[in-house]
Amino acid sequence: MATDVNVKQLSVDMCERLLRDLEKARRPVFQATKCALDNCFYNPKVGYLTPGDKKVATELNVSSVQKMSRAIFMIELILRNLDVGATNTKRELYYISKGEIKHNPALRPLDFDDQDESDAIVDFICEMMECYREDLNCFANDRGGQTYSQQLMVMETMPDGTKATIDLSKLGTAPFQPKNRPQSLKLKAKKKIDFCLIVESEGTANTLVNSGFTKRHPVILLGAQGVPSNAVRGWTKLIQDELDVPCYFFGDLDAYTMQNIFRTLKAGSAASLIRNADFSAPEVKFLGVLPEDIKKYDLPDYAVRENDAVESRALKKARDALQNDPFFKDKKNKGVSDILRWLLQHKRRCEQQAFFSVNPRDPLMPEKIIIEKIKNKNFV
Amino acid sequence: MAKTQSITSASSAEYFSKNLQQVGFSSYTKAALTTLKEAVDNSLDACEEAGLLPEISVTIEKIGEGTAKNSDSIKIRIEDNGPGLEVEDIVKVFGEYLASSKFGRGRCSRGQQGIGISAVTTWAQLTSARGASVITKTEKMRKACQCVVEVDIKHNKGVLKSKEVIDWDRDHGLTCEFIIDARIQLQGEGGLLAYLSGTTLVNPHLTLRYKILEQDWVEVARVTDTIPEIPEATDPHPHTMKLGEFIAHSHLFGRVTIGAWLKKGFSRISDGVLTDLKKAGLKQSLLDTSVDTITEENFKNVFSALQKVNLMAPSTKSVLSIGETAMAKSIQRIGQVDFFAVVSRKPTICDFKPVLVEVAIARLIDRDMPEDGAVTLLRFANRVPLQFDKSACAMTKAAESVNWRSYGLNQPKDSLPLGPYIVAVSVVSPFIKFKNASKETVDASDELVEEIRRTLIQAGQRLSKHIRRESKEADLEKKRQHIEMFAPILVDGACRITRSPKNRRERALEGLAKLLGRDAALAEKELKVAIEHAEEAVMKMEQMTGILPEPPVVEEKPKKKGKG
Numbered sequence A: 001m002a003t004d005v006n007v008k009q010l011s012v013d014m015c016e017r018l019l020r021d022l023e024k025a026r027r028p029v030f031q032a033t034k035c036a037l038d039n040c041f042y043n044p045k046v047g048y049l050t051p052g053d054k055k056v057a058t059e060l061n062v063s064s065v066q067k068m069s070r071a072i073f074m075i076e077l078i079l080r081n082l083d084v085g086a087t088n089t090k091r092e093l094y095y096i097s098k099g100e101i102k103h104n105p106a107l108r109p110l111d112f113d114d115q116d117e118s119d120a121i122v123d124f125i126c127e128m129m130e131c132y133r134e135d136l137n138c139f140a141n142d143r144g145g146q147t148y149s150q151q152l153m154v155m156e157t158m159p160d161g162t163k164a165t166i167d168l169s170k171l172g173t174a175p176f177q178p179k180n181r182p183q184s185l186k187l188k189a190k191k192k193i194d195f196c197l198i199v200e201s202e203g204t205a206n207t208l209v210n211s212g213f214t215k216r217h218p219v220i221l222l223g224a225q226g227v228p229s230n231a232v233r234g235w236t237k238l239i240q241d242e243l244d245v246p247c248y249f250f251g252d253l254d255a256y257t258m259q260n261i262f263r264t265l266k267a268g269s270a271a272s273l274i275r276n277a278d279f280s281a282p283e284v285k286f287l288g289v290l291p292e293d294i295k296k297y298d299l300p301d302y303a304v305r306e307n308d309a310v311e312s313r314a315l316k317k318a319r320d321a322l323q324n325d326p327f328f329k330d331k332k333n334k335g336v337s338d339i340l341r342w343l344l345q346h347k348r349r350c351e352q353q354a355f356f357s358v359n360p361r362d363p364l365m366p367e368k369i370i371i372e373k374i375k376n377k378n379f380v
Numbered sequence B: 001m002a003k004t005q006s007i008t009s010a011s012s013a014e015y016f017s018k019n020l021q022q023v024g025f026s027s028y029t030k031a032a033l034t035t036l037k038e039a040v041d042n043s044l045d046a047c048e049e050a051g052l053l054p055e056i057s058v059t060i061e062k063i064g065e066g067t068a069k070n071s072d073s074i075k076i077r078i079e080d081n082g083p084g085l086e087v088e089d090i091v092k093v094f095g096e097y098l099a100s101s102k103f104g105r106g107r108c109s110r111g112q113q114g115i116g117i118s119a120v121t122t123w124a125q126l127t128s129a130r131g132a133s134v135i136t137k138t139e140k141m142r143k144a145c146q147c148v149v150e151v152d153i154k155h156n157k158g159v160l161k162s163k164e165v166i167d168w169d170r171d172h173g174l175t176c177e178f179i180i181d182a183r184i185q186l187q188g189e190g191g192l193l194a195y196l197s198g199t200t201l202v203n204p205h206l207t208l209r210y211k212i213l214e215q216d217w218v219e220v221a222r223v224t225d226t227i228p229e230i231p232e233a234t235d236p237h238p239h240t241m242k243l244g245e246f247i248a249h250s251h252l253f254g255r256v257t258i259g260a261w262l263k264k265g266f267s268r269i270s271d272g273v274l275t276d277l278k279k280a281g282l283k284q285s286l287l288d289t290s291v292d293t294i295t296e297e298n299f300k301n302v303f304s305a306l307q308k309v310n311l312m313a314p315s316t317k318s319v320l321s322i323g324e325t326a327m328a329k330s331i332q333r334i335g336q337v338d339f340f341a342v343v344s345r346k347p348t349i350c351d352f353k354p355v356l357v358e359v360a361i362a363r364l365i366d367r368d369m370p371e372d373g374a375v376t377l378l379r380f381a382n383r384v385p386l387q388f389d390k391s392a393c394a395m396t397k398a399a400e401s402v403n404w405r406s407y408g409l410n411q412p413k414d415s416l417p418l419g420p421y422i423v424a425v426s427v428v429s430p431f432i433k434f435k436n437a438s439k440e441t442v443d444a445s446d447e448l449v450e451e452i453r454r455t456l457i458q459a460g461q462r463l464s465k466h467i468r469r470e471s472k473e474a475d476l477e478k479k480r481q482h483i484e485m486f487a488p489i490l491v492d493g494a495c496r497i498t499r500s501p502k503n504r505r506e507r508a509l510e511g512l513a514k515l516l517g518r519d520a521a522l523a524e525k526e527l528k529v530a531i532e533h534a535e536e537a538v539m540k541m542e543q544m545t546g547i548l549p550e551p552p553v554v555e556e557k558p559k560k561k562g563k564g
């Protein structure tokens, strides 16, 4: 399960090393794991992208001394937050810094001209400590992951230690919204849950729930809202691990969805290499839209516009991915890479909402198809 | 005067008088600029042909309201010390369209077609009911001739309105004066001052005096006594011509055989080429026919056979260069210059035409140019400033395609670089292809853009030596400050987090000072090297030009903020 990073200890260790080097007039060097595709490995037994041993080093010199001073200053602010369990957004941290500097003229040289500068320092700290900014109690607006279920119970431990229990069947039409820290949540099923369905479009997830999907079936249904945020990724991983239910992803048939959304959900990303262990759900299957569904259900699809900058970039990326991305290169994911190859060859795409065209008078048609596909093991 | 009348129809004056907007009279501000430009260009051309060092003086006065709304009545007077004109020529030059000594001659002269000054006379006549007032004297004439010339628009003929013989205080020269409806715009890319300073930039041998409106006289003295050598004209190259031009060209030759015409009237056509033409299917009998008798169909046959055979590229001897030395001196006339770089390329062939590209870049001290505005790009075609429609021009495209960042300038993507710089690009060629009739945009063919781009890159490399010195200076200064400012903050923070005692703080501070001191020493060394390079560049420039840019005033510059 997701582990807590002890930021306090890491900070003390880092400063300790810094001082020790300085006392000996030795140049301090800080190494961080390189988070890039050329440092990505994929082991089918593990199931997510793991880092190799490439490092990026930051050494203290006359050019980096400003950045380093800013980092130490920011760490002090963050440690203060962690001590009392307070949280902030990046923007708030920017203003807190401004306030500190205003009241202490000695710090004036550290001053940030704009939020980009202070954001860069927060990111730099994460790199050096190999942690997520949530570990620094610096939260982004949680996006996506609205979850519906009649069977699911969530037990949450609050920052101050108190606990809460949420019964999702008692929320009426309101969804449950997971937070970016999955390690503070525990899950329980009131009754057996058949599967968890992750829908790419949050709107379509809503439609399915409104027409009674979760009333008729003992399932968990959640909307991903595009590229999954850390919250969605950690949450899916938690469901997979704690409840041991099969997870299916339902989304568009196009290169962008395959690479940016589904791959990230299933195996993490190169940018988050160091934390993929906690933020990927390797058991998730791709339910559709599958290439064969187009014929089978006579779905309206359309051609990829190659002169559209966004779409042609996605295709180019797909070509690269088949060659360089260890996830797509591995035999275990042949089903998924076959879809990419099909997309490259046929240059067509089909959206998840196309299932609504199968029988326009029957609002339950998409639900029926989803259930049928799962029953027939019609997924990748 | 050349005999070009065979293609001059009586209606050409009528045509141009109705289409003056096509030849520079599309607005009242442009009318003023075009009048000035046509007269000054002619003076420069005339002096150059006669081997004289030009001295030109310009006066522009407002004498009242214009006849049309929103216009002023403006008197423009241009005096030169050129060879002057014979009386019978004055009438043709100022009163007749398509009368030019430069027509179709394959020279890099400013005027090419004999339209310019007659159009000015027409404009004056239409707006002030008075044509061109001219005083001129050639060396041969005993006294000067003062007269007024008008255009007889119906018959494309010059008309002499009044004529007087007068005493003149000089040996030779020409003064012309026009009263026109116009508006005076001094500043900006399309302003009169941009034309005048651009013209002095690319004519280092020119002494120019001007008095505009209420302002005082300004004199810009010549910086060289060398008159640009006018190279031999080249005959046109068949591969650069269109069919119409090809046929028109034959009219200059009267009764000769096609074969003789081809050899005589074009460059790079030899007997060998005539043999190739026959191999390509052209009959010997056609080559033996006289040009003045053949049909258009046969012209077409000869023309297309010529396009199919391989021809040597034309000679590059016909192009003229301003020269690096002269440009280096001339650019300092534009304003107080911090540093500069000039490049004069060898003549080359682009699109089968001989071309020579030259570039001068200078950074100006205290000009009202903002640091973050685009550089001022000055474009010149055959040493005439181009002041409009810059976006599609080959010179603009080339300048935007250079990666100026690698020479130390700021540059937004695919745009001109930023800063208080003047970037002057001059293209000289006997056959410049313009994008449109108003001759303000040079056609951006790939080959020409690439040649200009290379010249700019060379100039950028030379310039970067100076810029790098400056940035190293700033860099060292920043590094020194960094040590003082950040060392205590960094160490104090780390000590608080680790709850370290005071003596540890002192030791860490000492260690840090040593480390950063080493860095600063290194930066100092780099600066020394950069200074040496820059000084070498200045020395070279001095050897070449005999002058140095004014040393920059050594005063504390305000520290630039941000950018780390």
Ligand SMILES: Nc1ncnc2c1ncn2[C@@H]1O[C@H](COP(=O)(O)OP(=O)(O)O)[C@@H](O)[C@H]1O
Residues within 6 Å of the ligand: B038, B042, B043, B046, B080, B082, B083, B084, B085, B093, B099, B100, B101, B102, B103, B110, B111, B112, B113, B114, B115, B116, B117, B118, B174
């Ligand atoms: N200031 C001058 N002094 C001597 N000759 C001149 C002067 N201005 C014009 N000319 C002669 O008159 C001719 C016609 O001038 P213009 O109508 O402007 O056509 P272009 O400049 O295109 O040849 C020139 O080719 C030149 O021979």
Ligand SMILES: [Mg+2]
Residues within 6 Å of the ligand: B038, B041, B042, B110, B111, B112, B114, B116, B117
């Ligand atoms: Mg002219």
